[in-house]
Amino acid sequence: MLRMWRQRVTLTDLVIWGLGILILVGVVWGSIQTLRLGKYTLAIWYDLIITGLALGGVYALIALGYTLVYGILRMINFAHSEIFMSGAFTATFAADALYQAGWWNSYPVLSLLIVLLVAATVSATIAFSVERIAYRPLRYAPRLVPLITAIGTSFFLQYTFRGLYGSGQKGYPDMDIFQGAIVFGDVRILKTQLVAIVGAVIMMVILFSIVQYTKIGKAMRSVSEDKETAALMGIDVDRIISTTFLLGGISAGVAGILFLILFPVAHFFMGFVPGLKAFTSAVLGGIGNVPGAFLGGVLLGLLESVGPSLFLDGLGIPAPYQLKDAIAFTILVFILIFRPTGILGERMAQTKL
Amino acid sequence: MPILEVDNIHSYYGHIHALKGISISVKKGEIVTLIGANGAGKTTTLRTISGLMKPRHGHVRLEGEDLAPYKPHEIVYKGVAMVPEGRRIFTRLTVMENLEMGAYTRTSKPEIEQDLDRVFALFPRLKERRRQIAGTLSGGEQQMLAIGRALMARPRILLMDEPSMGLAPVLVEAIFDTIQQINKEGTTILLVEQNALMAFSIAHRGYVLQTGEIVLQDNAENLKKNPMVQKAYLGME
Ligand SMILES: Nc1ncnc2c1ncn2[C@@H]1O[C@H](COP(=O)(O)OP(=O)(O)O)[C@@H](O)[C@H]1O
Ligand SMILES: [Mg+2]
Numbered sequence: 032m033l034r035m036w037r038q039r040v041t042l043t044d045l046v047i048w049g050l051g052i053l054i055l056v057g058v059v060w061g062s063i064q065t066l067r068l069g070k071y072t073l074a075i076w077y078d079l080i081i082t083g084l085a086l087g088g089v090y091a092l093i094a095l096g097y098t099l100v101y102g103i104l105r106m107i108n109f110a111h112s113e114i115f116m117s118g119a120f121t122a123t124f125a126a127d128a129l130y131q132a133g134w135w136n137s138y139p140v141l142s143l144l145i146v147l148l149v150a151a152t153v154s155a156t157i158a159f160s161v162e163r164i165a166y167r168p169l170r171y172a173p174r175l176v177p178l179i180t181a182i183g184t185s186f187f188l189q190y191t192f193r194g195l196y197g198s199g200q201k202g203y204p205d206m207d208i209f210q211g212a213i214v215f216g217d218v219r220i221l222k223t224q225l226v227a228i229v230g231a232v233i234m235m236v237i238l239f240s241i242v243q244y245t246k247i248g249k250a251m252r253s254v255s256e257d258k259e260t261a262a263l264m265g266i267d268v269d270r271i272i273s274t275t276f277l278l279g280g281i282s283a284g285v286a287g288i289l290f291l292i293l294f295p296v297a298h299f300f301m302g303f304v305p306g307l308k309a310f311t312s313a314v315l316g317g318i319g320n321v322p323g324a325f326l327g328g329v330l331l332g333l334l335e336s337v338g339p340s341l342f343l344d345g346l347g348i349p350a351p352y353q354l355k356d357a358i359a360f361t362i363l364v365f366i367l368i369f370r371p372t373g374i375l376g377e378r379m380a381q382t383k384l
Numbered sequence: 385m386p387i388l389e390v391d392n393i394h395s396y397y398g399h400i401h402a403l404k405g406i407s408i409s410v411k412k413g414e415i416v417t418l419i420g421a422n423g424a425g426k427t428t429t430l431r432t433i434s435g436l437m438k439p440r441h442g443h444v445r446l447e448g449e450d451l452a453p454y455k456p457h458e459i460v461y462k463g464v465a466m467v468p469e470g471r472r473i474f475t476r477l478t479v480m481e482n483l484e485m486g487a488y489t490r491t492s493k494p495e496i497e498q499d500l501d502r503v504f505a506l507f508p509r510l511k512e513r514r515r516q517i518a519g520t521l522s523g524g525e526q527q528m529l530a531i532g533r534a535l536m537a538r539p540r541i542l543l544m545d546e547p548s549m550g551l552a553p554v555l556v557e558a559i560f561d562t563i564q565q566i567n568k569e570g571t572t573i574l575l576v577e578q579n580a581l582m583a584f585s586i587a588h589r590g591y592v593l594q595t596g597e598i599v600l601q602d603n604a605e606n607l608k609k610n611p612m613v614q615k616a617y618l619g620m621e
Binding site for chain 1: 434455466484488
């Protein structure tokens with residue numbers, strides 16, 4: 032028994048496990064220290080949690096695109112971060128035009144609908160085209176081939192949009208109706224954060240209902256499980272795959288606007304970090320699983336927001352907020368090592384939509 | 385004119401010449417069986433008919449129309465449904481959702497309801513379990529679901545690939561009774577089987593397939609009496 036165990040455990044395993052345990056102890060110890068010293072007031076904790084939820088909602092919506100595509104093609108669409116960027120970046124120009132025209136604050140709801148429509152349309156169009164042009168011809172190629180293509184597509188889109196809109200940063204105008212905060216007792220929530228949370232929840236509910244209850248959603252799940260048999264039901268598999276990319280694109284577009292409401296600056300590289308974090312969220316929740324994307328996004332948003340104050344600060348690490356990205360990517364690495372199926376995921380082969 | 389006419393088809397897997405000039409015809413109202421040993425090309429024949437594979441030579445015609453230009457899902461709209469080898473139900477969908485996918489090509493709600501009632505009448509077990517995840521059904525129930533799902537397309541011809549595979553003898557009898565009943569209610573059937581005895585007991589005519597070629601064709605009665613068939617497929621000396 033012991034010998035079998037010894038044979039299976041390599042030095043690398045030990046190092047990784049050791050690191051994992053070290054991090055876990057650090058997190059627990061840091062949290063205890065922070066709470067014991069009472070460095071932060073309750074109001075600050077609430078603030079961090081709400082920031083985390085708003086951010087998490089945006090991650091969740093982007094994560095949905097990774098998860099839907101993975102569910103149907105078993106492929107990581109690394110160009111999805113640029114699908115997010117393309118919609119958001121383009122929408123800043125529409126927002127600017129509306130602002131110049133004086134509509135931005137006199138017709139805020141209409142303006143918001145217009146920028147949402149612009150972002151969703153651009154993102155969905157790019158998503159659809161990427162599948163048609165770059166992925167479909169490689170549908171039956173070895174798995175590594177579309178993966179490399181996706182990375183290439185990602186660069187292609189970044190530099191195309193850099194060429195189109197320039198390499199500078201483009202501001203997204205504030206909207207008067209989103210200024211200020213709402214207070215519930217001890218909890219103070221910025222209106223921008225409230226919009227992000229509510230918007231993300233609405234989109235998630237809509238997408239979940241589509242996948243779960245509509246004919247097209249059921250067809251998506253059938254295609255996800257068995258393309259050939261789906262075709263024998265009369266399902267046009269190519270059309271369902273296109274629809275999946277469209278849905279992922281639409282949610283990335285909406286995520287783009289919510290992101291701009293929280294962080295009002297766009298540029299050609301803006302998709303990279305949120306994209307990678309959304310991918311982390313999808314993996315954390317269980318890639319291929321729609322509720323998993325939501326859970327993963329919210330968890331990651333919370334960890335990233337609360338984590339630096341909770342455990343990094345307690346460990347005496349200077350400037351803990353600089354390390355919030357490190358938290359996300361440490362999680363990604365450890366999830367991939369210890370539980371590649373994520374929280375809600377099943378074995379890879381059985382991943383569900 | 386036959387409903388289905390398979391005219392001298394040759395199908396390949398890469399360089400493997402799996403079907404070497406197969407011709408089959410099925411007339412309206414018939415049960416025609418295609419029997420043969422493992423690897424003879426039965427599944428390949430059905431895959432070629434349903435468009436999952438395209439023949440390199442020869443034609444598949446449905447009521448005279450060549451199916452060559454159509455994709456598999458379009459052929460379903462033309463009226464060909466299949467109970468695939470190994471059932472291939474959608475294990476993560478519910479029983480009801482599987483049946484709905486079977487009716488994917490249909491548009492008339494009342495007709496779908498009618499067919500659902502008919503499937504539930506044929507397989508009361510499916511009705512009891514309609515909200516259950518299909519992957520949790522037993523093998524026999526999964527086979528019922530695969531058949532029910534194909535019937536939901538209200539096909540002009542139903543292709544069945546070894547519906548008795550892996551089932552207990554009692555269940556095999558039940559499934560064959562049902563196949564016969566489905567046929568009596570008006571569905572034309574092309575039935576692929578390794579269980580030749582059962583197949584001949586319900587089929588009108590049959591073909592014997594050997595390494596990609598038809599070696600015999602006759603009505604079921606005569607095939608049952610054929611010495612070669614008795615020796616090779618019915619286990620008699
Ligand atoms: N996917 C495949 N790739 C290569 N050869 C195959 C494949 N499927 C079947 N074959 C070959 O084609 C022949 C016919 O197979 P099949 O139609 O499955 O036979 P059956 O259904 O009668 O058992 C066999 O020789 C088999 O080895
Ligand atoms: Mg077979």
